[in-house]
Amino acid sequence: MTVAIETGKTVALTVDGAAVTVPEGSTVLDACRAAGRDIPTLCFLETLHPVNVCRVCVVEVEGSRVLVPSCSRAAAPGMKVRTDTPRVRHSRKMVLEFLASSVDLSTAPRVAEWLAEYGCRPERYGPEASAAEADERDRAVAGHHAAPGDGARATVAQPVKVDNDLYVRDYGKCILCYKCVEACGADHQNTFAIAVAGRGFGARISTELAVPLPDSACVYCGNCIAVCPTGALMFKTERDRRDAGTWDESRQHVTQTICPYCGVGCTLELRVQDNEIVRVTSPLDHSISHGNLCIKGRFGWRFVENRAAGRHADD
Amino acid sequence: MDLHLSDAQPTAEERGAVDAVLGEPESGWDGGRRDAARDGHVALGGGAHAAEARRHLLLPALQALQRAAGWISEGGLTYVCARLTVPPAEAWGVATFYGLLATEQRPRRMLHVCDDIACRTRGSRAVVEALEREVGPACHGGCEGVSGHDGSGPGGWLPSPCLGLCDQAPAALLTVAGPRPFERLVGAVTPVDAVALVKGRAVVPERSRPLLPQRGDPSLWLLGRVGVVDPTDLAAYEASGGYRALRRALAKGPEAVLREILASRLVGRGGAAFPALRKWEAVARQIEHPHYVICNADESEPGSFKDRVLLEEDPFNIVEAMTIAGFAVGAERGFVYLRGEYPLAAARMEHAIAAAREARYLGRDVLGAEIAFDIEIRRGSGAYVCGEETAIFNSIEGLRGEPRNKPPFPADAGLWGKPTLVNNVETLASVPLIVLNGGANFASTGTGDSTGTKLFCLSGAVERPGVYEVPFGTTLRAVLDLAGAPPPAAAAKDGRGLVAVLLGGAAGTFVRGDATDFPLTFEGARAAGATLGAGVVMAFDHTADLTDVLLRIAAFFRDESCGQCVPCRVGTVRQEEALHRLAAGKPLGTAAAELALLEEIGTAMKDASICGLGQTASFAVESAIRLGLFGGGKGGRKARGRTAR
Numbered sequence: 016m017t018v019a020i021e022t023g024k025t026v027a028l029t030v031d032g033a034a035v036t037v038p039e040g041s042t043v044l045d046a047c048r049a050a051g052r053d054i055p056t057l058c059f060l061e062t063l064h065p066v067n068v069c070r071v072c073v074v075e076v077e078g079s080r081v082l083v084p085s086c087s088r089a090a091a092p093g094m095k096v097r098t099d100t101p102r103v104r105h106s107r108k109m110v111l112e113f114l115a116s117s118v119d120l121s122t123a124p125r126v127a128e129w130l131a132e133y134g135c136r137p138e139r140y141g142p143e144a145s146a147a148e149a150d151e152r153d154r155a156v157a158g159h160h161a162a163p164g165d166g167a168r169a170t171v172a173q174p175v176k177v178d179n180d181l182y183v184r185d186y187g188k189c190i191l192c193y194k195c196v197e198a199c200g201a202d203h204q205n206t207f208a209i210a211v212a213g214r215g216f217g218a219r220i221s222t223e224l225a226v227p228l229p230d231s232a233c234v235y236c237g238n239c240i241a242v243c244p245t246g247a248l249m250f251k252t253e254r255d256r257r258d259a260g261t262w263d264e265s266r267q268h269v270t271q272t273i274c275p276y277c278g279v280g281c282t283l284e285l286r287v288q289d290n291e292i293v294r295v296t297s298p299l300d301h302s303i304s305h306g307n308l309c310i311k312g313r314f315g316w317r318f319v320e321n322r323a324a325g326r327h328a329d330d
Numbered sequence: 331m332d333l334h335l336s337d338a339q340p341t342a343e344e345r346g347a348v349d350a351v352l353g354e355p356e357s358g359w360d361g362g363r364r365d366a367a368r369d370g371h372v373a374l375g376g377g378a379h380a381a382e383a384r385r386h387l388l389l390p391a392l393q394a395l396q397r398a399a400g401w402i403s404e405g406g407l408t409y410v411c412a413r414l415t416v417p418p419a420e421a422w423g424v425a426t427f428y429g430l431l432a433t434e435q436r437p438r439r440m441l442h443v444c445d446d447i448a449c450r451t452r453g454s455r456a457v458v459e460a461l462e463r464e465v466g467p468a469c470h471g472g473c474e475g476v477s478g479h480d481g482s483g484p485g486g487w488l489p490s491p492c493l494g495l496c497d498q499a500p501a502a503l504l505t506v507a508g509p510r511p512f513e514r515l516v517g518a519v520t521p522v523d524a525v526a527l528v529k530g531r532a533v534v535p536e537r538s539r540p541l542l543p544q545r546g547d548p549s550l551w552l553l554g555r556v557g558v559v560d561p562t563d564l565a566a567y568e569a570s571g572g573y574r575a576l577r578r579a580l581a582k583g584p585e586a587v588l589r590e591i592l593a594s595r596l597v598g599r600g601g602a603a604f605p606a607l608r609k610w611e612a613v614a615r616q617i618e619h620p621h622y623v624i625c626n627a628d629e630s631e632p633g634s635f636k637d638r639v640l641l642e643e644d645p646f647n648i649v650e651a652m653t654i655a656g657f658a659v660g661a662e663r664g665f666v667y668l669r670g671e672y673p674l675a676a677a678r679m680e681h682a683i684a685a686a687r688e689a690r691y692l693g694r695d696v697l698g699a700e701i702a703f704d705i706e707i708r709r710g711s712g713a714y715v716c717g718e719e720t721a722i723f724n725s726i727e728g729l730r731g732e733p734r735n736k737p738p739f740p741a742d743a744g745l746w747g748k749p750t751l752v753n754n755v756e757t758l759a760s761v762p763l764i765v766l767n768g769g770a771n772f773a774s775t776g777t778g779d780s781t782g783t784k785l786f787c788l789s790g791a792v793e794r795p796g797v798y799e800v801p802f803g804t805t806l807r808a809v810l811d812l813a814g815a816p817p818p819a820a821a822a823k824d825g826r827g828l829v830a831v832l833l834g835g836a837a838g839t840f841v842r843g844d845a846t847d848f849p850l851t852f853e854g855a856r857a858a859g860a861t862l863g864a865g866v867v868m869a870f871d872h873t874a875d876l877t878d879v880l881l882r883i884a885a886f887f888r889d890e891s892c893g894q895c896v897p898c899r900v901g902t903v904r905q906e907e908a909l910h911r912l913a914a915g916k917p918l919g920t921a922a923a924e925l926a927l928l929e930e931i932g933t934a935m936k937d938a939s940i941c942g943l944g945q946t947a948s949f950a951v952e953s954a955i956r957l958g959l960f961g962g963g964k965g966g967r968k969a970r971g972r973t974a975r
Contacts, residue, residue: 067735067895067940068894068895068896068940069895069896070895070896070897070938070939070940071896073937073938081936081937081938081939081945082937082938084735087735088737102937105930105933105934105937106897106933106934106937106938109897109901109930109931109933109934109938110896110897110934110938113896113897113899113900113901113904113934114896114900116900116904117900117903139918139927140904140907140918141907141911141918154434154471156429156434156470156471157426157427157428157429157431157712157713157889158429158491158712158713158889158890159429159468159470159488159489159889160885160888160889162881162885162910163906163907163910164910166907166910166911166914166916166918168903168904168907169903169907190896191893191894191899207417207419207420208334208417208419209419210417210419210420210422210423211423211730211893212422212423212426212427213426213427213893214426214427214429214713214889214890214891214892214893215888215889215890215891215892215893215899215902216888216891216893216899216900216902216903217893218892218893218894218899221419221422221423221426222419222422223336223407223417223418223419223421223422224336224404224407224418224422224433226336230336231334231419232332232333232334232417232418232419
């Protein structure tokens with residue numbers, strides 16, 4: 016979580032030659048944004064500690080041998096940052112291409128736009144290898160893999176995990192950004208139901224022994240869904256509609272309200288389609304929730320949809 | 331923390347093994363027997379801070395389970411989590427990170443057969459084929475059809491990355507779990523030996539002494555005691571000049587030690603060639619305390635085994651060097667992070683530390699000088715990436731061995747966020763003689779930018795493989811000649827001879843067999859478009875299948891990537907796939923397009939990966955292609971002949 020301590024001091028640097036002044040404690044990404052640069056990010060979120068693993072936000076910093084992840088590097092006085100050099104564009108293109116060639120990014124916001132902007136051609140890595148069996152990737156052994164044989168490119172495609180009524184885990188869409196692990200762990204929820212397991216291309220998000228969620232420590236707060244950048248974690252209500260072909264954002268609207276359950280007063284954003292709630296979120300910049308909810312606020316709204324018109328529950 | 335633990339129970343054996351590391355549990359709260367009356371008055375595991383302070387015991391506890399039962403069962407994992415207040419998902423994340431920890435049941439007797447580049451050219455294929463024929467397929471876990479889960483029947487086997495016994499290739503590591511666990515590196519393994527070792531019918535050969543062709547040469551600095559002085563005898567070490575340097579350091583003070591290191595112009599020997607003094611001084615100057623010293627003994631670079639020889643054969647020298655380092659930088663605690671594949675080195679270091687402690691060379695009051703310093707050994711468990719200095723911190727702290735982004739650098743925020751000095755074994759090995767003979771004296775050997783002597787690990791197509799110590803500046807050809815490498819193939823009419831040399835290991839670069847007349851210095855290698863790395867010199871003659879070697883290097887990086895950052899996690903996969911397509915003669919489009927793609931992949935890995943693993947994962951591949959050593963590429967020169975099967 017970026018917590019810029021308000022010292023009143025500022026840092027002056029240049030971004031693509033233009034002078035920028037940001038508060039002390041800001042990151043290079045903050046400075047780039049202040050300079051009006053639209054830097055793509057995937058593993059970054061304002062409310063989480065930057066893990067700088069996706070490397071799509073890299074920039075060139077004068078004097079640095081390698082590219083610098085802008086999301087985590089502190090802005091320093093006199094820094095000369097370049098956001099759009101051939102070197103930067105190449106790494107961004109490759110990172111996006113690597114992801115697009117191995118992960119289903121069809122429900123990841125903005126990614127299609129970036130793939131076009133950077134001229135990515137994921138198909139140049141060959142045809143996709145067949146998807147893994149259920150649980151096959153959960154059993155991948157560190158330090159061993161089958162040699163690529165048939166000219167196909169490896170992917171993380173695998174069957175979706177549906178083991179509860181509230182949300183689904185489609186790890187064929189997982190880019191391993193660590194956000195759900197952070198949200199489940201010390202950054203937000205302190206439940207620690209999931210962690211990164213395995214190594215290398217076999218690395219995956221997992222519960223202990225890859226047990227189903229109901230057997231894990233999961234408390235169904237859904238804060239992992241809220242931070243997932245690709246739709247790998249998704250409300251079952253949304254997933255079912257997408258599978259049925261009835262998910263239609265043009266027919267959706269968002270209503271803000273306050274959670275009725277307890278005195279904390281989290282703001283709820285109810286996404287509604289055809290008069291049914293299909294997804295519940297809370298604003299990231301909300302001073303109380305920081306985007307987080309508990310199981311009740313996140314999922315406990317079925318009563319609203321009790322369509323037994325005009326009748327009381329005890330009728 | 332509100333732990334969600336399964337009902338699975340450990341076996342008595344597993345419980346005993348974990349308790350041997352962690353001590354007996356205090357109450358029902360931390361996995362002990364339930365006792366309602368007493369438990370009601372005991373704080374939960376000592377509280378969150380106590381739990382945090384014990385997290386570093388997670389990996390040792392998991393290793394204890396592995397040694398006791400041959401795998402980490404659900405009951406065992408649950409017990410460790412209860413004892414240490416670690417969420418099971420996190421412990422699972424750590425357990426599944428390491429190659430030598432099994433999370434599915436395996437036979438208790440396992441033979442890890444090196445099929446990495448050096449062993450590949452010296453017969454490991456035949457060993458693997460014999461095992462596949464006589465024993466069955468490699469046993470990654472589950473292993474249906476292989477008995478031995480209870481330790482009775484025959485065992486299983488697995489291919490392994492480099493075991494650091496390249497001078498005695500082909501190599502294997504035998505691990506037998508149980509009440510009396512057993513681990514041994516075995517060299518010169520024949521197919522018949524390997525099958526017998528797996529089936530438990532062979533007497534496990536004692537490890538032979540390291541081959542040290544230069545043994546007894548009085549000009550040796552780092553290898554002077556190797557094969558000459560008993561590595562298990564402190565008195566013998568003292569009689570050969572041992573601990574004189576520490577006494578001198580204590581007499582002259584930490585500033586004087588730093589001045590000698592400055593004068594020596596010592597450069598790190600782990601591969602990155604960073605000036606040692608910069609690290610020492612940065613840690614020494616930190617106001618924040620405590621400071622830590624870490625000896626990076628995770629040597630896992632394919633082809634490298636010099637650190638193993640130093641640890642096995644001159645362990646007191648490393649202990650003394652770490653003590654001097656601790657004194658100079660103001661640290662009271664040191665760690666040796668020692669790769670899991672080196673059981674003898676671990677035993678020798680364990681013994682040396684205990685003997686030094688007894689003789690008051692370590693402890694609260696080193697040599698009565700009111701200086702405290704002590705050393706702990708932490709074993710790795712099969713993860714090349716843990717040789718990256720910040721990955722060491724995470725591994726010791728009980729986290730997944732993923733490298734951290736730098737900055738902050740270790741001298742600012744290292745182990746547990748404190749200023750930490752990390753030096754390679756060989757770097758530290760030079761310290762006592764610098765302190766004893768003076769930095770200027772040390773710097774008088776070698777060249778301007780590369781001072782002192784350097785150890786080189788000669789393996790592959792040489793008559794006398796082993797570790798060689800030569801002054802910096804000796805030419806590569808001269809070192810090859812010491813080990814009896816053949817003359818260049820290019821000069822021979824029949825095409826027989828030295829085709830290529832891999833310098834620096836898998837993360838290094840190839841040079842042509844007829845282009846070896848450059849000085850082995852950091853600057854000399856750079857000028858020759860190569861890198862010294864950690865000092866690997868692997869020779870390939872006309873019989874070597876360099877395409878196969880390249881494919882193995884690509885597979886190595888894919889296996890050893892920690893998986894954290896995208897450029898390395900996916901880039902190493904795409905690199906391997908492209909090389910396979912080229913090697914099979916089935917490029918997507920043209921071979922030239924594949925070569926261009928490989929270059930694009932390599933550039934992104936170099937520019938955008940978090941750590942040195944990803945940043946160097948394309949070096950060897952690119953150099954081989956550049957030199958025309960890779961058979962598949964268009965215009966590439968196929969290495970003549972193929973390895974005899």
